Amino acid sequence: MDLEHVERCLVFAAHPDDETLGPGGTIARLSKQGTKVTVVIFSLEDRGFSGAKLEENVLELRKKEARQVAGILGVHENIFLEKLPEGDIAICDECIRLIRKYRPQIIFSHFHEQKSKDHRKVSEIADEACCKASENVLPDLGKPWQTSYLYYYELTNLFTNPSDIVDITGTIQSKIKAVKSQTSQFALLPGITEYLLSLAKVRGYLIEAEYGEAFLLSSLIPCKH
Amino acid sequence: MDLEHVERCLVFAAHPDDETLGPGGTIARLSKQGTKVTVVIFSLEDRGFSGAKLEENVLELRKKEARQVAGILGVHENIFLEKLPEGDIAICDECIRLIRKYRPQIIFSHFHEQKSKDHRKVSEIADEACCKASENVLPDLGKPWQTSYLYYYELTNLFTNPSDIVDITGTIQSKIKAVKSQTSQFALLPGITEYLLSLAKVRGYLIEAEYGEAFLLSSLIPCKH
Amino acid sequence: MDLEHVERCLVFAAHPDDETLGPGGTIARLSKQGTKVTVVIFSLEDRGFSGAKLEENVLELRKKEARQVAGILGVHENIFLEKLPEGDIAICDECIRLIRKYRPQIIFSHFHEQKSKDHRKVSEIADEACCKASENVLPDLGKPWQTSYLYYYELTNLFTNPSDIVDITGTIQSKIKAVKSQTSQFALLPGITEYLLSLAKVRGYLIEAEYGEAFLLSSLIPCKH
Amino acid sequence: MDLEHVERCLVFAAHPDDETLGPGGTIARLSKQGTKVTVVIFSLEDRGFSGAKLEENVLELRKKEARQVAGILGVHENIFLEKLPEGDIAICDECIRLIRKYRPQIIFSHFHEQKSKDHRKVSEIADEACCKASENVLPDLGKPWQTSYLYYYELTNLFTNPSDIVDITGTIQSKIKAVKSQTSQFALLPGITEYLLSLAKVRGYLIEAEYGEAFLLSSLIPCKH
Amino acid sequence: MDLEHVERCLVFAAHPDDETLGPGGTIARLSKQGTKVTVVIFSLEDRGFSGAKLEENVLELRKKEARQVAGILGVHENIFLEKLPEGDIAICDECIRLIRKYRPQIIFSHFHEQKSKDHRKVSEIADEACCKASENVLPDLGKPWQTSYLYYYELTNLFTNPSDIVDITGTIQSKIKAVKSQTSQFALLPGITEYLLSLAKVRGYLIEAEYGEAFLLSSLIPCKH
Amino acid sequence: MDLEHVERCLVFAAHPDDETLGPGGTIARLSKQGTKVTVVIFSLEDRGFSGAKLEENVLELRKKEARQVAGILGVHENIFLEKLPEGDIAICDECIRLIRKYRPQIIFSHFHEQKSKDHRKVSEIADEACCKASENVLPDLGKPWQTSYLYYYELTNLFTNPSDIVDITGTIQSKIKAVKSQTSQFALLPGITEYLLSLAKVRGYLIEAEYGEAFLLSSLIPCKH
Secondary structure (H helix, E strand, C coil): CCHHHCCEEEEEECCCCHHHHCCHHHHHHHHHCCCEEEEEECCCCCCCCCCCHHHHHHHHHHHHHHHHHHHHHCCCEEEECCCCCCCHHHHHHHHHHHHHHHCCCEEEECCCCCCCHHHHHHHHHHHHHHHHHHCCCCHHHCCCCCCCEEEEECCCCCCCCCCEEEECCCCHHHHHHHHHHCHHHCCCCCCHHHHHHHHHHHHHHCCCCCCEEEEEECCCCCEEC | CCHHHCCEEEEEECCCCHHHHCCHHHHHHHHHCCCEEEEEECCCCCCCCCCCHHHHHHHHHHHHHHHHHHHHHCCCEEEECCCCCCCHHHHHHHHHHHHHHHCCCEEEECCCCCCCHHHHHHHHHHHHHHHHHHCCCCHHHCCCCCCCEEEEECCCCCCCCCCEEEECCCCHHHHHHHHHHCHHHCCCCCCHHHHHHHHHHHHHHCCCCCCEEEEEECCCCCEEC | CCHHHCCEEEEEECCCCHHHHCCHHHHHHHHHCCCEEEEEECCCCCCCCCCHHHHHHHHHHHHHHHHHHHHHHCCCEEEECCCCCCCHHHHHHHHHHHHHHHCCCEEEECCCCCCCHHHHHHHHHHHHHHHHHHCCCCHHHCCCCCCCEEEEECCCCCCCCCCEEEECCCCHHHHHHHHHHCHHHCCCCCCHHHHHHHHHHHHHHCCCCCCEEEEEECCCCCEEC | CCHHHCCEEEEEECCCCHHHHCCHHHHHHHHHCCCEEEEEECCCCCCCCCCCHHHHHHHHHHHHHHHHHHHHHCCCEEEECCCCCCCHHHHHHHHHHHHHHHCCCEEEECCCCCCCHHHHHHHHHHHHHHHHHHCCCCHHHCCCCCCCEEEEECCCCCCCCCCEEEECCCCHHHHHHHHHHCHHHCCCCCCHHHHHHHHHHHHHHCCCCCCEEEEEECCCCCEEC | CCHHHCCEEEEEECCCCHHHHCCHHHHHHHHHCCCEEEEEECCCCCCCCCCCCHHHHHHHHHHHHHHHHHHHHCCCEEEECCCCCCCHHHHHHHHHHHHHHHCCCEEEECCCCCCCHHHHHHHHHHHHHHHHHHCCCCHHHCCCCCCCEEEEECCCCCCCCCCEEEECCCCHHHHHHHHHHCHHHCCCCCCHHHHHHHHHHHHHHCCCCCCEEEEEECCCCCEEC | CCHHHCCEEEEEECCCCHHHHCCHHHHHHHHHCCCEEEEEECCCCCCCCCCHHHHHHHHHHHHHHHHHHHHHHCCCEEEECCCCCCCHHHHHHHHHHHHHHHCCCEEEECCCCCCCHHHHHHHHHHHHHHHHHHCCCCHHHCCCCCCCEEEEECCCCCCCCCCEEEECCCCHHHHHHHHHHCHHHCCCCCCHHHHHHHHHHHHHHCCCCCCEEEEEECCCCCEEC
């Protein structure tokens, strides 16, 4: 991954804060250099609310917060996958369509070894969509597009051997600001900003940078040379 | 692991700072409550020196530093395994002898999924010694002793799913002080105290404590109930 | 796991005999010492019948047998999860509700490396419920509760390295009696009592007890110290 | 697996060309020696079409091609699992029924470490059906039958250590002919015949044969001796 | 593995009782039907003695016991690999020489996921020898020979999914008799005969036989068809 | 890995033909574009001879052949690690010294999941050297150097999911010519050129190239961005 030359990047997130908690600093760094970053938010069975009152308008609230985050991190576009009637295949098709439309060089997605079932599910759908998007099938979903790099980001289940560390010293403040703007999540994630700052230091240490974000390269799509 | 009732604890460390970098806060906490902690340092092919001059007396220097650390963390006894002439079996025998002599309820050891070959090797020897020590064999090495819990600690290759987190909020300062006292390692590990503080925050987050240390329980020795 | 101090224990079972075949002896031992044991039976697509006639009333029959078993093992309460209309999420929610209601220190569940798809599915749902129950989410399902230990029990896919063996010498007879009381399963599992007695001997051997049951500690929920 | 004595063989294929691309040469060899080979084609959400026009009659077209392939490879019977209304359990039941009806000594199925979700799903269903078919349950689906060997075949995700290589020197031409007869797939799989010839050479090399096919023996069903 | 047609079989054992504890019943069954079974005993650093007095003549004593066992199980020949001066390569060469000399259709060896380091080491050497023996190299060690099946046997680390179960109902008594004849091991392995009988019942259950032994097929050497 | 910008590349090979059989086409492609390729040949216990006569001068002969290969593939320098007296540590030190001297952006090495013990050993030593070379230790072995990419190449144990495929359509002929020039290996590897051509086609298929070579990116050294 040569970050400097990435023109288009797609991020898959199960909930409308995973894109910040995971690759938020990298998104901000890419955006600053001119990469067009699109975030696809699944909102699969969104149940991340902590108070009964919040429930009824949690989706609207989180969409609003996601838009604030987009402003802070420099996300070009947020796409919300509303609950689709036909099940997983329809969601996967929609992801294929988006990959073919946005033609990203890099995709950031959830890792499959995650405690959260939602995250694992998004990980699986994104893997499948990423492969299928590059094959000469399903022409009604657009022209085949092969993403060069599929990366997994980390949240609380840390990688033992990350394959890549991105220096986010220049954008850690944006990441923290973005997290702080998602006020609906505060009760759920006490201490999250401290956690993220510390994790960024832990990851930066591996590359002698002040702050870093860790990724794991998928080998689902072999890279062409 | 019910930390309160641990009377005797053994720590295996490849080099004379791993016991601090890994389970240092836990050692200090155990020691404070009265647990007798013994640290066994392998010094296997000690090559952790950064300057040519240091080389000739690096072993002596690091022993001295290990003794300082012992004072800070409350380690009861440091044991240095000098290079033994007969190879791995002699080292393993010595470890069996020590386990049977000190009869620990808990052993802390290196994890085998480590980049460093020294760490992997200590991990393997400790595993073997831990098992053999409990069997009715090798009577010249002492009476059989079954350790109740064998835990692996982490350094830079982090556990994706740690099985245990120890709250070290009360002893993080001792850990950091101990690290800072090992001045011979400064050139090798720039930024190590920041790293350790951040990692302790990252691990504490999982149990809602300020600072924590993560461990992975081995299932080599099944726990009796 | 310090069995003596367990006040409340929850057991997840795919079918109404798995709680006996798996951790039956441990349940009886816990119950004898005063632990309140609750068994949650999924009855997911119950198809464990061997004769056409049995089919129509197999669910009723097995419930009746489960109640007999409860009497023999000292199970405090049996909970049957009737087929719920809304699919997996509803079942998972119900499990979260039960965990938060019964607040167990220990959960026994199926292991995910099982040939039977039903067992794998229960394993996955229980894992998810166990994690989610401890998070500050879904307030309508009760107050967050963190289970200290999640253990997997074994049936016919044996653990290569069990992390815990429970001595069931004092309750093996209850386990066998409980199995024998489930007469509807005899045609399906010829030789099952011999099998269970032998397996208990095999597992007891590892801790020098006459009879034992083997478990594997999950590291999904890190244990706090 | 003693190929000479196999009387009945079942092949599970997600799409109506997988039986050719995977074990096609072995099918032809078995058929030549008198083994009755039955191919079960799932057509799960068949989406393997490359042009919009093709879509409407793709299923009919592929059935026709499957029948041509059957003639070339000597497949005794093709079974198409139409989309069943009740979901996975109904499909699995149908597979159990087929295994009990055809009583194969050998089953060839997809491997679960496959990029394609369809292939993974067929792999999982076939595993489950294979186990359940041998148990004394579900009498309305036929008499229990234990398949002696369950083998996985490879497509593009190659086995690092195949357990078995079948010499297909005598039938590689039939395999290639069969592939060429599935004209609807040409646009999707450019260069597929070259690929298959080369892979057969690569696999033959391991047993000093001109052409081979690689398989991995499943240990789901322990083989009786 | 078609047991009936095996003419020659080789068994690798780290210590002179592993061949009994592991595949003893299978050896006896093979021997009864006329298969020539050769047992290669490594005696790598033999330390399996429980009393100081025993130590000096433990090797002689165990050789004597191994010969008794050979008589009971029908082992054709026992080969003791004396400690060789040149290290692992010399031992591996000797194993290659033996494989090429005895030309077994089946090899039984230790499994590599074993707590005991000796067992793991024998497993590794046997794997290597088995592969190299079949290659067109090292002509001074004999003519290349490819063993058809390499199987691992189990001791106390049980297979979760054994690939093969051998019915040893007819020879379990010989196995137990053989174990009982190794009197020097009694102090080390209290309750071993009960353990073995129970494990044999547990394994027999999987194939509806009274007693069984479990094996895992290696895929190191692909089987030719 | 951006092949175009690689100035220096190091290849580790257990025997003096592995660099050809594995990444030979990639070496030739790199060399053609101006990359300086250095090949380090271990000749660990070289036993790859098939006839008794050959044995005495096999090392000399293979060195000569390695030099021919170097000419064909455009290798800049061949380094032979003669058997070193002090064992593995000395070999690893020598590798660290070479990495620090040649400062490669890319290292190609053996994969650890290989049947051949020699290959696994070289893989382990190269991993260790690669990590240690980048640390601020062992100053007498040169200045620290961090290799950007460590790749494993494949021989006969194929990758299920290769992370990278290099198009070697322009250099496959050089690879084949290089293999053919190593006449001493012909008896050992009958059909090797056919095998390599076919494997290159199989791997090229994944990237729609005529010929390819597959690699697996190591995550031992996280890539900095």
